[in-house]
Amino acid sequence: MSSLPFFRHRLLLLLVACTCGLASSSLSAQDGLFPAYDIRSRLMGGTGLAARGIDALWTNPAGLSHTEKKKIQAGATAEQRFGLSELSMANIGAAYGLGSGGIGLQLGSFGFATYQETRVGLAYGRKLTDKFSVGAEFTGFATNTEGYASTFDVTFGLGIQLEIAPEIHVATRIFSPFRTERLPDEYLPQLLAIGLSYRPSDQVILNAEVHQDTDHPLRVRAGVEYLPAEELSIRVGIATQASELSFGLGYEIIEGLDLSAGAVWHEVLGVWPGIGVRWR
DSSP: OTHHHHHHHHHHHHHHHHHHHHHHHHSTTSOSSSOOOOHHHHHTTTOOTTOOGGGGTTTOGGGGGGSOBTOEEEEEEEEEGGGOGGGEEEEEEEEEEOSSEEEEEEEEEEEOSSEEEEEEEEEEEEESSSSEEEEEEEEEEEEEETTSOOEEEEEEEEEEEEEEETTEEEEEEEEOOSOOEEETTEEOOOEEEEEEEEEEETTEEEEEEEEEETTSOOEEEEEEEEEEETTEEEEEEEETTTTEEEEEEEEEEETTEEEEEEEEEETTTEEEEEEEEEEO
């Protein structure tokens, strides 16, 4: 009986490792070592290259340039895979407007005591013109595994947003452009994404994006946000390679504070719920 706790820890560690491997291949568009999204983009198929303010913190640093001057925005998201607390993911972030630019801080974690991944980041976006913004981000990844040496790696990314017309926005992002080795023959993901956001009305936003990880097949993502009322948002998303469907709702509880909840179905990993809050 004394061997059961040891066996359970090793089994959970193996499950986490398998989950991370599957997740990084299927959710690679915004990943570091584990998927990192805000709740809004998560429920819109992982899209968000053209997002602005706090919604852009995890998806494109250029979008931070639209954070309102001298205002703080914040957000937090949590997911639980397979209903296991050991496979929980959580992130929290904040953005602050600097006038023609904005700065953001991010902190994320995944795992449990035996296996823990932590992500910290600093991002900055700036408007070069009223319609053109650029951004940069610096991110550190720490991995702690019981019985093994801890690792810490740093990389960076760049982003661009362009308003072609009031209703059409295009954006691109590159993350970790140089090959960064974490462990022998194991590297941080190199990610390139380009996308378009079309807003036919104040009530509808349509996103379409293409994401490429150098180690995985090209992935297409699409998402829709519909606002039937000022305080209510309905979000739907889809992604390929591997197939993924997402759906959720957002509701503004009080002015500036909204709560979102939903779920993601993945053809390999199954269904898991997610919840998040935003303060704008």
